Every structure is written in C-alpha cells, then in structure tokens.
Amino acid sequence: MLSKKASCDSHGQDSSYFLGWQEYEKNPYDPVQNPNGIIQMGLAENQLSFDLVESWLATNPDALELKRNGGSVFRELALFQDYHGFPAFKNELVEFMAEMRGNRVKFDPNNLVLTAGSTSANETLMFCLAEPGEAFLLPTPYYPGFDRDLKWRTGVEIVPIQCTSENGFKITAPALEEAYQRAQEFNLKVKGVLVTNPSNPLGTTMTTLELNHLIDFAVAKEIHIISDEIYSGTVFNSPSFVSIVEAVTERNLEDTELWNRVHIVYSLSKDLGLPGFRVGMIYSNNQTVVSAATKMSSFGLVSSQTQYMLSQMLKDKKFTANYLKENQKRLRKRRQMFVCGLKGAGIRCLKSNAGLFCWVDMRHLLKSNTFEAEKELWMKVVCEFGLNISPGSSCHCSEPGWFRMCFANMSEDTLDVAMQRVKALVEPTMVHQSVVSKSTWLQTKWVFQLASYDREPDR
Numbered sequence: 001m002l003s004k005k006a007s008c009d010s011h012g013q014d015s016s017y018f019l020g021w022q023e024y025e026k027n028p029y030d031p032v033q034n035p036n037g038i039i040q041m042g043l044a045e046n047q048l049s050f051d052l053v054e055s056w057l058a059t060n061p062d063a064l065e066l067k068r069n070g071g072s073v074f075r076e077l078a079l080f081q082d083y084h085g086f087p088a089f090k091n092e093l094v095e096f097m098a099e100m101r102g103n104r105v106k107f108d109p110n111n112l113v114l115t116a117g118s119t120s121a122n123e124t125l126m127f128c129l130a131e132p133g134e135a136f137l138l139p140t141p142y143y144p145g146f147d148r149d150l151k152w153r154t155g156v157e158i159v160p161i162q163c164t165s166e167n168g169f170k171i172t173a174p175a176l177e178e179a180y181q182r183a184q185e186f187n188l189k190v191k192g193v194l195v196t197n198p199s200n201p202l203g204t205t206m207t208t209l210e211l212n213h214l215i216d217f218a219v220a221k222e223i224h225i226i227s228d229e230i231y232s233g234t235v236f237n238s239p240s241f242v243s244i245v246e247a248v249t250e251r252n253l254e255d256t257e258l259w260n261r262v263h264i265v266y267s268l269s270k271d272l273g274l275p276g277f278r279v280g281m282i283y284s285n286n287q288t289v290v291s292a293a294t295k296m297s298s299f300g301l302v303s304s305q306t307q308y309m310l311s312q313m314l315k316d317k318k319f320t321a322n323y324l325k326e327n328q329k330r331l332r333k334r335r336q337m338f339v340c341g342l343k344g345a346g347i348r349c350l351k352s353n354a355g356l357f358c359w360v361d362m363r364h365l366l367k368s369n370t371f372e373a374e375k376e377l378w379m380k381v382v383c384e385f386g387l388n389i390s391p392g393s394s395c396h397c398s399e400p401g402w403f404r405m406c407f408a409n410m411s412e413d414t415l416d417v418a419m420q421r422v423k424a425l426v427e428p429t430m431v432h433q434s435v436v437s438k439s440t441w442l443q444t445k446w447v448f449q450l451a452s453y454d455r456e457p458d459r
Helices: 016-026 050-059 074-078 087-100 117-129 173-185 208-221 244-250 257-261 287-299 304-315 317-344 371-383 412-433
Strands: 112-115 135-139 157-161 190-196 224-228 262-267 280-284 357-361 402-406
Touching: 016 371, 050 304, 050 317, 074 304, 087 112, 087 280, 087 304, 087 317, 112 117, 112 287, 117 190, 117 224, 117 262, 117 280, 117 287, 135 173, 157 173, 173 190, 173 208, 190 208, 208 224, 208 244, 208 257, 224 257, 244 262, 257 262, 280 287, 304 317, 317 357, 317 412
Parallel strands: 135 157, 135 190, 190 224, 224 262
Antiparallel strands: 112 280, 262 280, 357 402
C-alpha cells in the first residue's frame, strides 16, 4: 500500500526531456571508451570556467580545508546550524547578485532564504503562494522540469502563456490576458506569473516592454510575480540583463502592494557552474513569505561546509569580477562556434544573448508540421545520430520543430563531433530538397521570419 503521490505518474518522468536523458545514461559518449555513444546536449551545465574556480581554490587552500587564519573550523561547521544560514554567506550572496546587475539595485540579506538549489526554491514558493488546485501562468516555451518542480508535490496547476516565433517568442499583453481567461474558463484561481529571465530554453533576456507588460498585468490582477533569474550571470551580449526588482524600482513601485508580491529565485548552479553544490535561494520583500520559506528550508538545507567555502570565494571581489567577465567571454565564443556549426548544416537559431543553450529551428527537417513528426525527428536524432536534445513539445512550445540544444557542458572536440553528426543528419534531407524548385524552396518554413534569427558573420 502506497500513497497516491508515490504511485501516480504526475511526476513528469515520461516527458521526452527525461526520456532523452535515460537513453543517454544507457550509452554515454566518451571519445576513447565509447566514441559511438550519445552526446549529452540536453544538460544546461556550464563547464567552460572550471579552471577559474580551481585556480582560486589552489591559491586559497584554507577555504577548501575548512580553516580560518590557518586554524581548523571543522568542529564549528560539523555541529548543527539552524536553517537561517550563515550571515556571512548571505551577505556575500546579495553583494554578488548586485554585482551581476551592475549594482543598479541592492539586496537585503534579511530577505534571503537559502535552499538546496533553485528546484527547491521554486517549489517552496509554490507552497507559500498557492493552494492545491490554484494556478500560475508560465510563458511558453518553458523549462520542462517545471512540470515536476511546481506541480508534483504542491498540486499547483500551470496554465501556459502562448508565445510564438512571429515575434521571437516574446511575452505580449494579449497573450497574458488570454492565458488568464483560459484559467478562468477552467475555474482556476490565478495566483501569479512565473518567468525565467534570462529564458530557459530561449537564451534571451526579457525586454523592458515585456517586463512592463508583466508588471502592469500583476498590478491589474493583484497577483504575484516570480522571476527565476538563475542565468543572470550568463548574459554575454546586449541587451543587458534587467532584473524584475530593477524594473519595479525604476517605476517607483516600492511603496505599493506589488512590492510585496515580487519574488526572485537564484542559484549558483549556472553562473558559477556549481550545480552539485546545491546552492539556491529565494529573495522576497514579503516578510511572511520569507518567514514561511525559511521554516520550509529545513527540508533542504545548504551544508555548513558549502556555505563556508563559498562565502570565502565570493568575498574575493577581484575574483568574482574577473570570473563573470571571463565566463561571459567564453560563453559568447562557444555559442558563436555552435551557431556557425549549425549554420554550416543549414540550421538556424533564435537570436539569443544569454544562457547555456540555443533554441534551434529544425522545422524544415520535419516530414509534416505536426508534433508526431517532431517526435519522429527527435527519436531519430537521439537513437540514430547519438545526440540527446530536447524537443520543443517537452517545453510546451506551440509550434512543432523547435529544439533546445546545450553547448557549454562539453569540450570543443566533443562539440565538433556533435556538429559532424548534425551535418550527417541534415545531408539526406538537403539532397532530397535539392530537387525542389527554387520558388518552392524560398517558401519553406525555415526561411520564414528571418528577422528573428541570428545572422552570424561569414568566416
């Protein structure tokens, strides 16, 4: 006899996003041991700047060896610590968050709640802000894991805000209103909107216009805004990143009700490339939310050792400034390599300026404009060509043929192999299409709305 929660299939594990991972784990690529294995392009992980962190640790051994001024702090850290977190660590975190935003906004460490990663942070906010059966609106496409993180244990529903390629998947006021009305039709009380900024899977930062649409909507409907900003330090091209707190502050809304309904989720998993350290956080000006979330954090604490080591690292402002600058430089270079490789295979991407992935347009490779055809192509890519990528349907995209492909979790050599496999995938299609007349070719979907794509310089 098991609980309904344990025996039901609402976890979302049957999503193609997770199924692709399962295939990869059965046959992972290794350049020497398994050169024909599956290359992992479904993992949004930053491995480009490990050397910077490792270099800092090598020159600051006290942090890793749990010492202070040469003396051991092991016993101090090994004993029980309450769930409020180390004040020194929280102070460094809010300064790091401000640094990434050009110090245009400041954060109060008393409004910060530590969690075991952003997954825990997002779920905790769902518990704090909504009852089972109430809803949050999310713009599509969105991170597939949200179907698990937000819904599985909380019972909260997700209603999609349908965004399309016609405007580069940007959020519009009509789309927000349509999603709200759809929720009303299903008798779902809307408690808020959750966005990822920069976007996962689009790799784009929200524009000022989008942020203002979001703010106006939240004010009019008297609902919450959750801004998941875990990729804020990965912005490598203009336009620059604007946090929801900055957008609200610029409109002088600090003394309004909205100020207490704006919440930020952040972590060190993406920007510092430390997902295994499980450092996430909630930032909120709502003291009731902070108090409740702090109590809930006892179910997923950040270890004392981790807090101590990272507080020493983040205290080194010279290191953090250099890391952010160099990491963004490396991401920009890697993305350009990736996009140029795809372009060589006749594939284009949505123009992006952040993140560890690209939103890739493979609509011209579909046999038909259907999600069945997308699934067929996805299975072919994974099983025949050994690339685990995430299909748009797993991200609830309304248009078949889009895929998320990650580029920062592998070496340049592995990326070269991946691009060779992409070209091998496309070549038979291109041969077939070469017999199509020029007039018909110019009408195919992959050249439609070219303005929303990257136009990389020829090299």
